[in-house]
Amino acid sequence: MDEFIARGFAATRLDDVASRAGVAKGTIYLHFKDKEALFEELIRTAIVPLVNRLAAGPPSVGGSVRDMIEGFARTFIHEVTTTRRGDIVRLIVAEGPRFPEIADFYYREVVSKGLAGMRAAISLGIARGEIQHKELAQFPQILIAPAMIAVIWQSLFSKHAPLDAIEMFRVHLDLIFGERRTT
Amino acid sequence: MDEFIARGFAATRLDDVASRAGVAKGTIYLHFKDKEALFEELIRTAIVPLVNRLAAGPPSVGGSVRDMIEGFARTFIHEVTTTRRGDIVRLIVAEGPRFPEIADFYYREVVSKGLAGMRAAISLGIARGEIQHKELAQFPQILIAPAMIAVIWQSLFSKHAPLDAIEMFRVHLDLIFGERRTT
Amino acid sequence: MDEFIARGFAATRLDDVASRAGVAKGTIYLHFKDKEALFEELIRTAIVPLVNRLAAGPPSVGGSVRDMIEGFARTFIHEVTTTRRGDIVRLIVAEGPRFPEIADFYYREVVSKGLAGMRAAISLGIARGEIQHKELAQFPQILIAPAMIAVIWQSLFSKHAPLDAIEMFRVHLDLIFGERRTT
């Protein structure tokens, strides 16, 4: 996975994958049909933790919807900036067009579930009066857009201009939930 | 450029590039040192129109700031969804880590300028009272985040769930400028 | 053996040999030094039945020489067309130049003995007046040539033009023994 993240699919050599994995080149072929299968399975298994993150995400319905989303976003951003989860997302963006199955799988397992969760949270926020903009429910993508931008920013531009992703997301939530509260 | 967009840097063959360009393979080497130089120059020249877009962007100071931004965003989204400008952005995201120079160039020529423009527009909006959230000026990224998401969405997930980018951006502007107006 | 016949020496995989034999791949190396040794031993043991056929061939000295040869040829052709004995012969022809030891062994165990037997039978036929062409004793290969041709024909051209090997051989014997008799 590290090799694929660092070089992309085509430029990754199985020699390097093997030696980093501490096995011989041929051993890879005992487990994966070819380089494509290896890549797809790695991405697939890398996506699972993302799913788990989401599944474990919106449990605390006790607090406000904003608390819930903010807590989730904080976890998400933390995960994405400290682990290489973010690079996996970037990798999917990069190789998706050439591996439609991966993009499909990612959509099915992560995106659609995540969006459904966001949509439910937004609806709840609207019902409780926390969110004024009713149309937001139609575009839950807006909710996580800054988090996604942050992921891409970190891997491309952080050396030019560091970005405080969590603070940015807080400001973004201010737009959505109106008055900012102490955090 | 079409070849690089469709396959990424490593998987693109100069054979295909040459035949699509209608020249012999060797001719490429009369103009570019090697494949990397070709790629970097192509991206570089592809970025120029984006810069021009930005430069031509904030002229009409006559209307409201929202009008200005909305007009700009409409042009941007139109550009990005109907031309392959969006794919170039995706390509930069994909190959950026392996071509830091490209990422640098893109940051310098597009991102920093675009952000500066956004920041100026936001400040103007705040000064005029159109924008309530003063902190938005610190994170102009939030302003274009949905447009970026739309770009990625189109190339990865549009077949699963089409996204009305312009409408999404309008909703997003509602969040920023408060009450929605007739558009 | 089936694998070697179907694919030839080089293209045969020990994986397939092992799984067809119902043992693990490593087990092969408990019995044979390497792939070559396996091949040579298999051919060697496959040749033995051919030798036995020959040994059991010319017992019935009661009848005419033609009866003897015809009986033998009938058995031979039957063997060769219904079992894969013929394919072994083809395999030897195919791999002989790269496995001179096999060709030598085959010559020693089958060809030379067979020719000697043929030569003896021909001499007997000449002595008894059944065979007119005395020079045939110098070229016993002529006697079995049609049978060999039939072997090759079956594996290469039978789908284009089926060949009645036994009938062909009978006609061949007519040439040698003169007038044809009821069969």
Place this chain on the structure above:
Amino acid sequence: MDEFIARGFAATRLDDVASRAGVAKGTIYLHFKDKEALFEELIRTAIVPLVNRLAAGPPSVGGSVRDMIEGFARTFIHEVTTTRRGDIVRLIVAEGPRFPEIADFYYREVVSKGLAGMRAAISLGIARGEIQHKELAQFPQILIAPAMIAVIWQSLFSKHAPLDAIEMFRVHLDLIFGERRTT
């Protein structure tokens, strides 16, 4: 061709083919799709001379049928023993089952034409009273069987027992045409 003859298809290395041809390995792929295509085309082109031999074969209808066949056989045997035409035949026997197209092509271009020629010659011989055994017309294979055997013999057993192919064929013709004449 020499490499394929010496080693068979599977064991032949394109490295060796290339260096013997005096080109680089990659050059092969400018002319042939892959190793199989190379092999098939080589065999195909090697078969053409055999066809030409046959076409040029039975011209002198002036003499007896035996003269015609004997002249043809002499040419054939000479070709086969002094050039590597014989090895090509052996190669077809060896690889035919794995390259059915080659076997088909060989049957179509050489075998069927050759047999037709033989059959015509035999019929002529019967009509002229030179050949007594009318049934021979049904099995023209018998006519060339010794020549084929000679081909195989030369490449496998000549070091054990040299074979005078031409003399053998003469004896064979004696069987067919009856009384032997001065040659």
Place this chain on the structure above:
DNA sequence: GATGAATGAGGCTTCATTCAT
């Protein structure tokens, strides 16, 4: 004795790069 996972040498094939024309 049997296993089968692991090895790594070796072969096929691709493709960026060169260069004689």
Place this chain on the structure above:
DNA sequence: AATGAATGAAGCCTCATTCAT
């Protein structure tokens, strides 16, 4: 300046062989 045939390094993949269990 343009060509495109030729090159050969490099990478994917196979499979004979080994060896710890």
